[in-house]
Amino acid sequence: MPHGNLVILTGAGISAESGVPTFRASDGLWEGHRIEEVATPEGFAANPALVQDFYNRRRRQLATVQPNAAHHALAELAARWEGDFLLVTQNVDDLHDRAHALMPPGPGFELLHMHGELLKAHCTATGGIIDCPGDLEPRHDSPFSSEGWLRPHIVWFGEMPLRMERIEAALAGCDLFVSIGTSGAVYPAAGFVQMASLSGARTLEVNLEPSMGARLFDEGRYGPATEQVPALVD
Numbered sequence: 582m583p584h585g586n587l588v589i590l591t592g593a594g595i596s597a598e599s600g601v602p603t604f605r606a607s608d609g610l611w612e613g614h615r616i617e618e619v620a621t622p623e624g625f626a627a628n629p630a631l632v633q634d635f636y637n638r639r640r641r642q643l644a645t646v647q648p649n650a651a652h653h654a655l656a657e658l659a660a661r662w663e664g665d666f667l668l669v670t671q672n673v674d675d676l677h678d679r680a681h682a683l684m685p686p687g688p689g690f691e692l693l694h695m696h697g698e699l700l701k702a703h704c705t706a707t708g709g710i711i712d713c714p715g716d717l718e719p720r721h722d723s724p725f726s727s728e729g730w731l732r733p734h735i736v737w738f739g740e741m742p743l744r745m746e747r748i749e750a751a752l753a754g755c756d757l758f759v760s761i762g763t764s765g766a767v768y769p770a771a772g773f774v775q776m777a778s779l780s781g782a783r784t785l786e787v788n789l790e791p792s793m794g795a796r797l798f799d800e801g802r803y804g805p806a807t808e809q810v811p812a813l814v815d
């Protein structure tokens with residue numbers, strides 16, 4: 582049985598074959614928008630209607646997709662892993678959550694969304710978090726405070742990713758670090774491989790092609806996640 586302390590980081594590439602678009606298209610646009618317009622606090626302040634509409638469309642699109650063989654393979658691994666297993670996803674979709682709901686994980690498992698979740702919203706005044714399965718209005722009333730609005734529970738550029746202390750502690754104590762389907766273009770996630778290496782972990786990259794940080798890993802396995810991830814956990 583597998584054992585030891587495992588940290589897996591996933592990115593948009595693991596959900597690509599489910600039909601969720603990845604981020605870094607060659608035209609530099611994010612589904613037709615400049616990143617600063619839709620994924621920064623300044624963009625939201627300047628045009629809340631545009632930003633809410635962008636995330637409303639993404640939320641609706643999420644209802645049309647399903648977890649793929651790579652998400653299911655990680656759920657199977659979590660069910661039989663005997664040590665600690667922290668699955669850190671940069672993805673705001675809920676495809677890992679859905680795969681794990683079908684196959685209860687072992688006691689040492691935790692799934693953490695470091696860049697937030699599309700199906701949640703938070704209050705701009707209090708930070709209170711609420712489930713958000715549907716659309717948000719441009720200035721959506723907050724149940725937490727009359728001073729604030731509800732905004733997508735998404736970590737935009739310039740904001741602090743979530744649960745960093747927990748992630749850094751796990752990286753400091755991990756034996757194996759695996760990065761799956763991420764370009765290594767966005768920090769702090771792009772620096773996790775170096776933190777894991779410094780603590781003596783073996784490091785492995787799984788991606789369609791070598792990422793920007795490929796040389797930082799001990800090993801790379803390249804090809805579609807739905808082929809590489811099931812092969813890895815077998």
Ligand code: BJW
Pocket residue numbers: 591592593594595597598603604605606620671672673696735736737738739740741742745761762763764765766767768769787788789790792804805806807
């Ligand atoms: C497949 C596949 C298949 C395809 N199978 N693989 C200068 C230097 C260093 C840092 C900075 C800097 N200037 C600014 C910064 C900081 C900034 C940053 O990193 N900017 C970079 C652009 C340089 N970062 C931040 O602002 C972060 N906050 C922060 O740093 O706070 C301060 C801090 C200090 C110290 C400690 C901790 C914090 C916040 C970043 C928030 C990112 N949020 C986003 C947007 C969410 C909004 C939304 O969803 O609309 O999160 S950005 C976007 O990128 C999204 C993703 O989670 C993230 C990563 O993207 P990912 O997952 O890697 O996707 P892609 O598309 O880039 O790559 C997909 C990969 O899959 C590719 O390699 C494909 O080949 C592969 N692939 N199909 C396998 N079938």
